[in-house]
Amino acid sequence: MAPRITVRYFARFREKLGLSEEVIELRPDMQTVNTLRADLALRGDTWAALVGPEASAVMVALNQNLLNVSGEVELNDHDEVAFFPPVTGG
Amino acid sequence: MAPRITVRYFARFREKLGLSEEVIELRPDMQTVNTLRADLALRGDTWAALVGPEASAVMVALNQNLLNVSGEVELNDHDEVAFFPPVTGG
Amino acid sequence: MTQEPWRVEIADKTLSPYCPAVEAWQALAGVGATVTFTGQVRRASALGDVDAIDLEHYPGMSERVLRQLLRDAESRWHIVAGEIVHRIGYVPAGETIVRVSVASAHRREAFDAAAYVMDALKTSAPFWKREWLNGQAHWVDAPNAHLPKPRA
Amino acid sequence: MTQEPWRVEIADKTLSPYCPAVEAWQALAGVGATVTFTGQVRRASALGDVDAIDLEHYPGMSERVLRQLLRDAESRWHIVAGEIVHRIGYVPAGETIVRVSVASAHRREAFDAAAYVMDALKTSAPFWKREWLNGQAHWVDAPNAHLPKPRA
Numbered sequence: 001m002a003p004r005i006t007v008r009y010f011a012r013f014r015e016k017l018g019l020s021e022e023v024i025e026l027r028p029d030m031q032t033v034n035t036l037r038a039d040l041a042l043r044g045d046t047w048a049a050l051v052g053p054e055a056s057a058v059m060v061a062l063n064q065n066l067l068n069v070s071g072e073v074e075l076n077d078h079d080e081v082a083f084f085p086p087v088t089g090g
Numbered sequence: 091m092a093p094r095i096t097v098r099y100f101a102r103f104r105e106k107l108g109l110s111e112e113v114i115e116l117r118p119d120m121q122t123v124n125t126l127r128a129d130l131a132l133r134g135d136t137w138a139a140l141v142g143p144e145a146s147a148v149m150v151a152l153n154q155n156l157l158n159v160s161g162e163v164e165l166n167d168h169d170e171v172a173f174f175p176p177v178t179g180g
Numbered sequence: 181m182t183q184e185p186w187r188v189e190i191a192d193k194t195l196s197p198y199c200p201a202v203e204a205w206q207a208l209a210g211v212g213a214t215v216t217f218t219g220q221v222r223r224a225s226a227l228g229d230v231d232a233i234d235l236e237h238y239p240g241m242s243e244r245v246l247r248q249l250l251r252d253a254e255s256r257w258h259i260v261a262g263e264i265v266h267r268i269g270y271v272p273a274g275e276t277i278v279r280v281s282v283a284s285a286h287r288r289e290a291f292d293a294a295a296y297v298m299d300a301l302k303t304s305a306p307f308w309k310r311e312w313l314n315g316q317a318h319w320v321d322a323p324n325a326h327l328p329k330p331r332a
Numbered sequence: 333m334t335q336e337p338w339r340v341e342i343a344d345k346t347l348s349p350y351c352p353a354v355e356a357w358q359a360l361a362g363v364g365a366t367v368t369f370t371g372q373v374r375r376a377s378a379l380g381d382v383d384a385i386d387l388e389h390y391p392g393m394s395e396r397v398l399r400q401l402l403r404d405a406e407s408r409w410h411i412v413a414g415e416i417v418h419r420i421g422y423v424p425a426g427e428t429i430v431r432v433s434v435a436s437a438h439r440r441e442a443f444d445a446a447a448y449v450m451d452a453l454k455t456s457a458p459f460w461k462r463e464w465l466n467g468q469a470h471w472v473d474a475p476n477a478h479l480p481k482p483r484a
Contacts (some may be wrong), residue, residue, distance in 0.1 A: 011236050011308035012319045049219035057308075057322075066304060082306075083219060086322030089235065089266060089307025090219050090278045090298060090439075101388050102471045103462035129432075149458075152394035156456060172390060172458075176474030179387065179418060179459025180289075180371050180430050180450060197366060198350040204483045206349060208428040212374040214349060215367060219439060222364040223339075274359040287371060294367075298439050331343060 002026060003077035007036075012082035013050050013058075026075055033060060033073045033081060051083040059084050092116060093167035097126075100174035103140050103148075123150060123163045123171060141173045147175050149166055185261035186254075188246035192269045199281035203260045208283065215290040216281040217298055223273045233270065233271045233320070238306035242266065245274040245305045249297050253282065256296065257289040264297065266307060337413035338406075340398035342389065344421050351433035357413045360435065367442040368433040369450055375425045383464040384424045385472070390458035394418065397457045399448050405434065408448065409441040416449065418459060 002025045014020045028046075036055055046064050047070030051058055060067045063080040067073060074080070092115040106109045120126050127150075130140030141148055146170055150157045151172040157163060165171070186210075187201065189205075197218040205211050222232050246264045253259055261283040271277055279299050284290040309320040337360075339353065348374055349370040357363050373385050402414045411423050413435040436442040454475075461472040 008238070008308065014236075030315065036196055036276070041217075061238070061241060061306070064244050066245075082241070084238070084306060085308065086307045087306055088320045088322050089305050090235070090302045100388070100390055100458065104388075151390070151393060151458070154390070154396050156397075172393070174390070174458060174469075175460065177455065177458055178456040178461045178472045178474050179389070179457050197354045202349045202370065206370070206372045206428065207375075209375045212371060214370045214372075216359065218366045219364060220366075222437065223359075223361045243375045256349065264473060275360065284384065287369065287450050288447070290369070292451075295440070297442045297467065298443075332407070 003075075005036075005075055005077075005079040005081055007040075008080065008082040009051075010082065012085050013083055016046055016050060026077075031075055033062065033067060033075065036075060036081065057085060059086060093165075095165055095167075095169045095171055096124075097130075098170065098172040099141075100172065102175050103173055108138060116167075123152060123157060123165060126165060126171065145173060151175060169171055171175055181304050186247070186250050187263045188243055189263075189265040190242055190251065191267045193267075195265055195267050195279060197276050197279060199263055199279055201263050202281055205270045207282075210260055210285050211283045212272035212285050213287040213290040214283045215278065215287075215294040218264050218276050218296050219272045219278045219298070221271050225311060225313065227311075229313070231315075232270055232275050233239060233277070233312065233319060234270050234310040235266075235268045235277070236308045236310070237268045239267070241281040241306050242268075250307070251302050252300065253293040253297050257284060257293040258286075258291060259284040262293070262297070264300075264301070265303070266271070266301075267283050268307070274316060283324065291320070322323075338399070338402050339415045340393055340395055340402065341415075341417040342391075342416050343419050343437045345419075347417055347419050347428040347431060349428050351415055351417075351431055353413065354435070355416050357433075357435035360412060361391050361442055362412055362437050363435045363444040364437050365439040366433060366435045367439075367446040368431065369446050370428050371430045371450070372428045373423050373425045377463060378467065379463075379465050382425050383467075384422055385464065386422050386462040387418075387420045387429070387430070387461070387470060388460045389418070393458050394420075398453070401457070402432075405445040405449050405450065409436065409445040411436040411445045414445070414449070416453070418453075418457070420459070424481065444467070448449060 008021045041048035098111045131138035196323045250262045257306045263281045280295045310317045400417045411434045415433045417431045434445045462469045
């Protein structure tokens with residue numbers, strides 16, 4: 001069975017994408033966070049603008065740890081990836 | 091009647107001098123804080139060491155405001171002068 | 181002393197500005213200073229009078245980041261106890277959003293550690309505010325466009 | 333809002349680490365942050381286990397200096413409320429000696445103002461500590477020999 005990851009969206013992203021969570025099967029060409037983002041960007045302009053590789057005001061977490069968004073991080077089965085706008089708590 | 095001032099001593103000074111407060115008549119040659127200190131120093135070594143003009147670890151307040159200890163400040167009738175060691179509150 | 185020295189909480193109801201642990205921390209041998217910070221919903225915003233904010237968070241990650249903030253503070257200053265409580269959901273104007281308390285031997289470490297926790301929380305803890313103004317909700321923007329450097 | 337925004341007190345009995353005014357300050361229009369500092373009697377000192385301290389002060393001047401510290405803080409940061417309470421007399425180990433609270437629009441001003449008040453209090457407010465250790469009292473020395481620059 002192909003490895004699967006959970007992808008989560010929060011706040012404005014969740015609203016604009018109309019999605020809070022999905023499970024994605026990792027194809028052989030989607031082994032990193034960046035290739036996942038490239039794949040998501042193919043879904044349309046809103047996706048490309050918010051979470052695509054060119055998006056700037058995006059934070060990415062892998063397994064609930066913030067990622068350096070320029071990093072090339074490998075994805076594994078059961079990983080949880082999250083995309084969200086800059087945080088505004090406190 | 092000669093002008094009079096109140097002089098107060100606190101903490102270690104109060105203990106070592108055995109005095110918490112006194113009223114002093116200002117003679118014509120005792121018109122400033124520094125001449126007052128010179129006069130007090132004449133009372134003995136402990137006085138000279140704690141509040142005399144050469145004493146270094148002393149704080150001086152005039153009418154409940156901290157003075158720059160090197161200042162040459164005039165004294166007036168009913169003034170309150172206080173001598174105390176560096177503060178240690180908080 | 182059975183009081184936990186490190187504690188985080190995500191709270192979905194009214195949050196007192198007073199950290200109950202502070203009184204217990206004062207009894208610890210090395211504690212000479214405590215600092216408690218509260219952040220609350222400001223009534224006045226640039227856009228007018230704020231009725232409330234609505235706070236979304238990332239369950240699991242939010243607790244994890246708050247715990248990490250206390251560990252980071254502990255590794256950088258000699259603090260001996262700390263607590264962070266952050267509200268989520270609907271928070272009316274004037275009520276506490278976040279409360280950070282730390283205890284240390286000396287005052288400067290307590291001030292610095294609490295200020296550090298708040299700065300880092302603002303850039304790395306997954307909470308998002310929506311402001312309610314004139315019956316309408318809008319997402320609050322982060323104070324600047326620069327993204328924070330995530331911790332290594 | 334009838335709560336006094338500026339208040340000082342010399343207290344001769346047990347002092348809570350919680351400033352009751354903070355809750356009222358949170359309701360003020362511009363307040364987004366509060367900081368409360370407590371300093372307490374450390375149980376452990378360089379000389380051993382401390383039983384208590386005994387605090388002497390200069391009645392009249394102590395209140396005056398504390399009020400001036402709040403005015404100074406108000407003139408340097410945009411704080412909108414503040415309170416300082418300082419104990420005098422016999423204070424057992426673990427109990428609060430001093431409590432400083434401030435409220436402001438933004439967190440950094442609250443942290444900076446509270447830290448400033450404490451720094452200035454330590455060098456200019458007329459309080460003196462005597463430490464009780466093994467049944468003996470001795471005056472606590474100021475942390476260094478340099479005398480503070482008095483304010484102009």
